[in-house]
Amino acid sequence: LIIAGTRDATFDFNGTWDLFKDVKRFYSRLGRTDAVDINAPDAPHGFTLQQREAVASWMHRWLLGKEKLIREVDPLPDSFNDEQLREWNQPDWTQEQLQCSPAGQVLLMEGERSVFQINADTAAALRESRAPKWKTLSEAEKRATIRDTIGSPSDDTLSNPRPNRVGSVTRQGYVIEKLTLEVEPGLVLPALAFVPDHPAGTATLYLHGSSMTADAAPGGPIEALVKAGQVVLAAELRGIGETETGHGKNEFGKGRFGPDNLDILTAYLMGKNYVGMRTGDAQRWTRVLSNWEPKPNALHLVAIGEAAIPALHAAALDAGRFESVSIRGMLPDWESLVGVGETHDQAVNTVHGVLRHYDLPDLVPLAGGDDQVTIEHPISPLGTPIP
Known part of the structure; x- marks a missing residue:
């Protein structure tokens, strides 16, 4: 009915x-x-x-x-x-008449634990059980485990993506090319390619968790890289910037789960997650930049906020593609999410069952280790800076 x-x-x-x-x-x-x-x-x-x-x-x-x-x-x-x-x-009954526990809350009973407490204990046990197995895996096996867990695309489906150039804007010393890329049938993502008049041979993939335009203003961080001779590809991942959802909808859970929570839950029901899908997006943009003409002799990666976790995954899966990886505004680990009773906009970063296999710090060695990977300005599950 x-x-x-x-x-x-x-x-x-x-x-x-x-x-x-x-x-x-x-x-x-x-x-x-x-x-x-x-x-x-x-x-x-x-x-x-x-x-x-x-x-x-x-x-x-x-x-x-x-x-x-x-x-x-x-x-x-x-x-x-x-x-x-x-x-x-x-109502026909009072609250007291409907209570099944003495005080109306199970947690007020002696010895009871919340789901958060149970999950935290489970996560701690998983940490102890997965660590020995993870150490026995080769790097190739670790990457295969990551792909299987998040459902990211295989290498053979990522080869040579071809962007469309849809316009350009000229600024002093460089040109901004407007690009689009169809990452899946019917799903088109935008990007801005900042091309200096005199390229120095290096290039940066710039993934911002708010929008490709977030740091693109004159005098901003992207322009500083371009003025140094770098080609900078400021690209968007699905659900960020121009493809962000939640507008014009009833924003249930916004803040606690995120404005795109309906899409996150729909993806979950379909056996997918945004980390895996966005990782594939980041890998495709990486290949677009790798094939840029003239071909760069070195690639760098900058990822901020909501784009950070997918970007770190992409760097871990694409071994050796980046000379440096700069991650800003990311959770230090997934386990920190599990035991807290309240989070801010973190549903998009969750992967079902991932702690059975690995946690975010396990990705750093695969992405180049501490010599190549810099993680700055970490945030708490509530989105606040961690001192």
Whole structure:
């Protein structure tokens, strides 16, 4: 039974109605059209009187095997407003009558632990169990484990991506080329290539967690690199900058989970995660820069904020591509997320089951070690700087 108010501002009823039609058709093919139905009163979001009555009647049919029309208010007025609907939502029991534990909270019982505490203990146990196995793996085996865990693309699917040039802007001493790259069918990501008039032979892939334009203003960090003769590719990963989602939606969980939490959860239901998908994006942009003409004799990587974890993965998987890797504003490790009760915009950085295999510090040796990898301005799970 699907219950949905036709004036629901939380979930678009048009989508619910389309879903019901598809499900009804499917059940009809099974010969059980009676086993699915919809209750769609003229009501806002909630669990209103009409919906409660429909659920009770439905459960009566399928759990007791009897048809019974159940009414809380009988008869209903010919017309009523939302204020009257709310008045009919008064509970039949007190909070105390509904409590199953002595004080109304299981955590107040002696010896109880929260899910966060249980998860923290589990993470600590995983750290102890995975470390010996990780040490026995070769670098190739470690990279294969990382790819399998995050679901990043294999090397043979990354070869020679070809960007499209869609425009350019001239500044004093350099040109900004506007690029797009189709990383998957129908998914196009933008980038800005800052090309100095007199290239020195080196190039930097610049991945910012807010936007490709975040540090692109005259006099900014990118221009400083360009003035030194570097080609700088300021590229975007999916869900960042121009492809950021969450605009015009109900922003449930924004801050705690992130404005793109609906897309993150959808990816999870499809067996994917943003770390793996964005790692593939970073690897494709790396190949775009590697194939730049004239061909650079050295590549560097700068990643900031939300782009940091995918970038570190890309550097770890693409052994030897970067002479230096600068990571800024990243969590020191995933384990620090597990035991805390509150986080800020970290759902996009999570990978299901990853702590069975490795943690973020394990990527540094694969990306070049401490001589090549610099991690600055680490942040806490709440997004605040760690002193």
